[in-house]
Amino acid sequence: MTARNVLQATDIQRALTRISHEILxxxxxxxxxxxxxxxxxxxxxxxxxxxxxSGIEPGVDVPVGALDVTMYRDxxxxxxxxxxxxxxxxxxxxxxxxxxxxxxxxxxRTVRAALDALTDxxxxxxVRLAVLxxxxxxxxxxxxxxxxxxxxxSHAERINVCLVETDGNDLIQIxxx
Amino acid sequence: xxxxxKFIGAVLPNDEVTDVVVTGGRISAMGPGLNxxxxxxxxxxxxRLLPGLVDLHTHLREPGFESSETVLTGTQAAAVGxxxxxxxxxxxxxxxxxxxxxxxxxxxxxxxxxxxxxxxxAVTVGLEGQALADLASMASSRANVRVFSDDGxxxxxxxxxxxxxxxxxxxxxxxxxxxxxxxxxxxxxxxxGLVSARLGLAGxxxxxxxxxxxxxxxxxxxxxxxxxxxxxxxxxxxxxxRSAKARGVRxxxxxxxxxxxxxxxxxxxxxxxxxxxxxLRTDEDVHxxxxxxxxxxxxxVATDHAPHPIENKDCEWSDAxxxxxxxxxxxxxxxxxxxxxxxxxxxxVARVMSTAPAHIGGVANTxxxxxxxxxxxxxxxxERVLRSxxxxxxxxxxxxxxxxxxxxxxxxxxxxxxxxxTVRDGSLVDQRVIATxxxxxTIGFDERG
Amino acid sequence: xxHLLSAADLDRDTSIALLDLAEDMAETADRPxxxxxxxxxxxxxxxxxxxxxxxxxxxxxxxxxLSADVINFSxxxxxxxxxxSLKDSAQTLAAMGVDAVVIRHGSSGAPYLLAHRGWIDVxxxxxxxxxxxxxxxxxxDAFTLRRRIHQTASRGRDLAGVRVAIVGDVLHSRVARxxxxxxxxxxxxxxxxxxxxxxxxQRDAFPVSMETNLDEVLRSSPDAVMMLxxxxxxxxxxxxxxxxxxxxxxxxxxQRFQALPQKTLVMHPGPMNRGLEICSEAADSAASxxxxxxxxxxxxxxxxxxxxxxxxxxx
Numbered sequence: 001m002t003a004r005n006v007l008q009a010t011d012i013q014r015a016l017t018r019i020s021h022e023i024l025x026x027x028x029x030x031x032x033x034x035x036x037x038x039x040x041x042x043x044x045x046x047x048x049x050x051x052x053x054s055g056i057e058p059g060v061d062v063p064v065g066a067l068d069v070t071m072y073r074d075x076x077x078x079x080x081x082x083x084x085x086x087x088x089x090x091x092x093x094x095x096x097x098x099x100x101x102x103x104x105x106x107x108x109r110t111v112r113a114a115l116d117a118l119t120d121x122x123x124x125x126x127v128r129l130a131v132l133x134x135x136x137x138x139x140x141x142x143x144x145x146x147x148x149x150x151x152x153x154s155h156a157e158r159i160n161v162c163l164v165e166t167d168g169n170d171l172i173q174i175x176x177x
Numbered sequence: 178x179x180x181x182x183k184f185i186g187a188v189l190p191n192d193e194v195t196d197v198v199v200t201g202g203r204i205s206a207m208g209p210g211l212n213x214x215x216x217x218x219x220x221x222x223x224x225r226l227l228p229g230l231v232d233l234h235t236h237l238r239e240p241g242f243e244s245s246e247t248v249l250t251g252t253q254a255a256a257v258g259x260x261x262x263x264x265x266x267x268x269x270x271x272x273x274x275x276x277x278x279x280x281x282x283x284x285x286x287x288x289x290x291x292x293x294x295x296x297x298x299a300v301t302v303g304l305e306g307q308a309l310a311d312l313a314s315m316a317s318s319r320a321n322v323r324v325f326s327d328d329g330x331x332x333x334x335x336x337x338x339x340x341x342x343x344x345x346x347x348x349x350x351x352x353x354x355x356x357x358x359x360x361x362x363x364x365x366x367x368x369x370g371l372v373s374a375r376l377g378l379a380g381x382x383x384x385x386x387x388x389x390x391x392x393x394x395x396x397x398x399x400x401x402x403x404x405x406x407x408x409x410x411x412x413x414x415x416x417x418x419r420s421a422k423a424r425g426v427r428x429x430x431x432x433x434x435x436x437x438x439x440x441x442x443x444x445x446x447x448x449x450x451x452x453x454x455x456x457l458r459t460d461e462d463v464h465x466x467x468x469x470x471x472x473x474x475x476x477x478v479a480t481d482h483a484p485h486p487i488e489n490k491d492c493e494w495s496d497a498x499x500x501x502x503x504x505x506x507x508x509x510x511x512x513x514x515x516x517x518x519x520x521x522x523x524x525x526v527a528r529v530m531s532t533a534p535a536h537i538g539g540v541a542n543t544x545x546x547x548x549x550x551x552x553x554x555x556x557x558x559x560e561r562v563l564r565s566x567x568x569x570x571x572x573x574x575x576x577x578x579x580x581x582x583x584x585x586x587x588x589x590x591x592x593x594x595x596x597x598x599t600v601r602d603g604s605l606v607d608q609r610v611i612a613t614x615x616x617x618x619t620i621g622f623d624e625r626g
Numbered sequence: 627x628x629h630l631l632s633a634a635d636l637d638r639d640t641s642i643a644l645l646d647l648a649e650d651m652a653e654t655a656d657r658p659x660x661x662x663x664x665x666x667x668x669x670x671x672x673x674x675x676x677x678x679x680x681x682x683x684x685x686x687x688x689x690x691x692l693s694a695d696v697i698n699f700s701x702x703x704x705x706x707x708x709x710x711s712l713k714d715s716a717q718t719l720a721a722m723g724v725d726a727v728v729i730r731h732g733s734s735g736a737p738y739l740l741a742h743r744g745w746i747d748v749x750x751x752x753x754x755x756x757x758x759x760x761x762x763x764x765x766x767d768a769f770t771l772r773r774r775i776h777q778t779a780s781r782g783r784d785l786a787g788v789r790v791a792i793v794g795d796v797l798h799s800r801v802a803r804x805x806x807x808x809x810x811x812x813x814x815x816x817x818x819x820x821x822x823x824x825x826x827x828q829r830d831a832f833p834v835s836m837e838t839n840l841d842e843v844l845r846s847s848p849d850a851v852m853m854l855x856x857x858x859x860x861x862x863x864x865x866x867x868x869x870x871x872x873x874x875x876x877x878x879x880x881q882r883f884q885a886l887p888q889k890t891l892v893m894h895p896g897p898m899n900r901g902l903e904i905c906s907e908a909a910d911s912a913a914s915x916x917x918x919x920x921x922x923x924x925x926x927x928x929x930x931x932x933x934x935x936x937x938x939x940x941x
Contacts (some may be wrong), residue, residue: 068650071662071692071932081937083643084650086781120659297770363863374831379736382827446742447735459754463727477716493712493733495756 002176003160007149009170010115012132012163014174015148016045018128022146027097030060032125034096036067038114039085042102042163047133049101063090072113089121098124099146103161105131108142133172135159181205182596187226187557189547190527197226199553202596202620207549221557224590227527228547229261229554231488231534232584233324233355233431234407234479235504237294238262239285242269246484247435248610249608250280251504253292254482254573256599258504262535262544263292267299273301274310275471282369290610291599291613293554295538297444298322300341300352304330316348320505324540326353328407331389332360338393342402351429351537353405356389357381357455358413366495368441368456376444381456383411390414393423394428396476401526405537406430408481410455412465419474429537431479432466434503434510435579441465443579447550448499449490449581452622453483471520477570480507484575497510502578505571509585517586523560543620557591564588572605595620627933629741629750633761633804638784644868645769645930646781648922650787655925665694665935668725674753675701680896681753685728688927693842694935697724711734724748726935734758740910745762757798763895764804766926768812770915771850773922774891786813792818792834792901793819793876795852795865799828801895802854807834811893815838819843821876824864837868842878850891852902853878869902883908891915 007015008018019032027033036044043066044083050064100114111129118127130146135153151174158175162168181200189195194210197204206214210357237251247252248265255263265282267521274281279296286294298315302308311578315322325345332338332354340354363383367373369380385479390406390461394417397404406418409430418430440459445453451457469475483500490497503510511530543552566585568576592600597614599606627640633866636644649719654660670689672682689696701715702811710718712731719727726749729737734756741750755762770779775788790809796802796818809816816834825836837843844851856872866872873879878892885904892904892914900906909916 071650071664076664076936077668079937081933083646086650087653116663120657120661369827371828374826374828377756377803380827435893447738488711488713491713493731493736493739495733495735559664 003173004176005171005173006151007172012148012170012172015132016048017052019146019148020049020056023049023099023128023130024056026145030057030062031098032095032097034052034088034089034093035062035064035099035101036122037066038063038100038102038110039066039164041094041161041166044163045103046101048129050134050160061102065089066123067114067117069110069113069117073112073114074109074113087117092138093118093122093124094124098127099130101130104130104159105134105142105144106137108140111142112140132161133159182212182219183211183216184219184221184226184555184557185188185212187213187223187224188222189226190522190524191314197555197556199593199596202553202618204547204549204551204553210382212281213459219591219624221457221591224557225257225523225560226547226558227523227557227558228531228545230508230538231538231590232260232480232482232504232507233264233477233534233538235263235265235482236486236500237265237269237483238284239243239269240281241393241453244486244574247291248285248294249291249573250574251482251484252286252294253291253605254502254504254571256291256592256594257570257572257589257605258506259508259558259625260504261292261554261556261592261599262295262538262540263294263298264538266326266328266546267297268595270402273297274297274302274304276311276314276320277320279315279320280318284583287531287615288612290618292594293407293544294539295324296320296322296351297328298325300325301337302330306330306333306337308339309344310348312341312344314352315348323348323350324353324405324537325350326355328353331355331357331359333389334415335392335396339396339400342400342404346400346402349539351403351405351420351539353407354389354393354409356386356393356409357385358385361385361388365484367444367452368458370441370459372441373436376447378457383413383458386411387413387417387454391417394418394426398426401427403427403429406438408433408455408479409466410436410458410462411462412462413471415465415474419469419613422474427478430469430474431477432470432475433481434507436466437463437470437478437514438510438591443620444494447494449492449494450501450577451547452494452497452499453501454499467520470515471525477529478507478511478523478538479534480504482573484573485577486575490577500577501576502573504572504573506566506578506580506585508589509587510565512587526623553593553596555591555593556589558587558607559590560587562588569572583607600623629737629907630761630930631737631741631750631752632759632916633764634759635727636761636808640781641646641765641768641808641811642784644926644929644933645763645772647932648765648769648925649781650926653768653923655921661691663693663906665689665692667695667696668698669723670726670728670931671697671699671724673701673719673727675709675729675736676754677702678730678754680788680920681730685927687924688931691924692928694931708757711745712739712770716740719814720746720748721735724752724883726931728753730754731755742850751930751934754800755818757800757803759804760800761808762806762923762927762930763801763812764808765930766851766923767805767895767918768808768894769922769926770893770919771891773918774864775849776917783858784812785809788814788850789846789848790814790850790852790911791817791819791848792852792854793840793874793878795824795856795860796820796854797824798860801856803832805852810834817848818845819876821872823865824840824860834863838938841882844882844886847887848890850893851878852887852893854894854895855897855899856903878904878908880907886913888913893919896920
């Protein structure tokens, strides 16, 4: 099994910085933003983005939280049981601009589940999606608004995402067959 | 049968090799080198010869519960297990507490022909424990009853037990007690212990058996009567019987094959095939009853063959019936637990499964011994073969055996009753053939045991 | 986890995982929209051979909150007819095609048979069998204890060092048994307190201590006291002379309750006999967890149903 590195620590940080700027640009500032990461690594990335934004717009504290989607998955009967994580929504999502954050966008089903979970929590004004890696092969009509890197892959390949907070270092690899 | 059958090369219980000639339903000659005598040869080289087994405790269920077993099917099971005489317990419907019912069972046994059926009479009317049944009438009936038991239930009233013990002395009868103090075992399901606590099933305490045995022994001592203890199951019971015998009380005791092997752990799967009365106990009890059987404290093995239909076992434990079938497997279990373990010899097996039960049941004149002149009740066993015991090895109507799936040693090859084969070459002889022999049987019931 | 038949089968990791799942389920209670789509399209049968409105409603709430289809099969016979056999009921349900069975039965071992006899091939959840076990009750009791003691830091925690006294008719109580297994697995110290006639005959049958003196046990300041319901039928079996004596010696009277440290939790699986095993003062106090236990029961049952109905591997 061969693995090749595609993004190192500095690449990842630059990508997140660019995404943070893009978010602020399309939102015309930080007001109304709520950043929700999809556990586990999506939450780490959401927190980094929130921190970067605070650095760009001083005096602004963008609410950041976690949105667990285990109960909304469509593959519960057929895949191994996952344990769920807590959902933390600081201050609610009514009428806000929710930025969903995940590490990898693949079939789109996780995002679909996240949208269902959001619906049960309230009614945001607008929902946007930020991902670190888009590897293609969508099974649903879902697209990301902010993408760190496009990495076309085959089904046989795997994307390994490592982040300091969860895995000890920042690295993204593609693992071949 | 006018032609002779001669068995060549059998191994006696004492390990001597012998030939046996059977003529006119009786053993006409026995000893080595009898091949010159006229007769049909049956080669039994290497097979163990025992006197036809006598089961002092069987439930044939007829009349009343023919969906579980009948006298015919029950005696077929007996024949397959090597039994030539069975004592049929009285908890039928109607209960065998009068002459008419015991004579009915007796007649059914004769018609079926597979084994000698000795009906057991109830001690109390309807097994209710309130009033004595027609004990003397049953004794002088054609069924010639000598063993009386309320088995299934306990004669719990000490006054009634005393009266019954005294009364049967008039005809050398014996009361066989199912020892179970009813108030201590209300709704009990299995042995009271660690397993019952874990499984949440009401316990059947050992002391409920021991109390009754101790009481009955004192009563029998007082009245000078014979007492027989059915299916004893605990180490304490063995001890009580042992000290009673030591001081000369005329008490005898039986143990079932399943109590020689199985423990309460079998219940862990809630498999009601292991639900029985008295219940399976612990390792300590199993060792004690084995030792008791080996040293003579426990006189005999009796099957307590208790057939039940599938729906009464394939259900929740607390709804299930108590009991296991055991005629077909008894000899193998005794072989496995007592002979192969070195606790007993085949001589001992002949004693505990034939001679002694015949004696207690009052049929010692016609059963339980291999002797020239005696009715030819014989069983030939291949003691070496190891077989996987399955449903196909059960010959009775019901299949509630706890031994299914076990590898059991020994198999009955031939069973002969009154000189005709009931089992030949491992297969049950056809009913119509047996019926013919039964009609021609000259030995019959007329010999008072 | 394929079936939940007894608390004795649950190891520490699985128990904690279930309690943590229940925490997630509990969070949904605060939302305006309490339902989760998780078990949509799955049908669950509540196969109740014994009357039990409380437990059935609790399971039904749990099932509905996970969007499952609920079928209530009241299999209780009447005084006239015994009702269908367990085997026939099971095979009927199998023929109808259900996805899971929650069974409550008067005979110990019935859920075990349902799970292993091959009459039906779906997950089985024991909602109480005879005097054997009531595993979801133990789970909700453990969940309640954990929340009261560790508050918001409950996730991932066990009950190490927590001292619990279970008082009452232990001998006939499946709740006591399941709690003895589960609480001990989670590290708690459990003591049964009852008259000698209502304690199991074997002292070493359960991993708990057994005492007969309630006052002495209360003086040792347990963290929680769980009172079990006393059934009046027990008087007929001569387990104790009459209720008044029972209450005087083993009841949580007002006097005993007042002497307890404030932090001592008072638990009861319900329904309560006020004035018999538990005084109203205790039942209605801030220390009482009775109502929380009921609420937590729904979350715990949601967690259990999720665990048995999703995934192919062990939880």
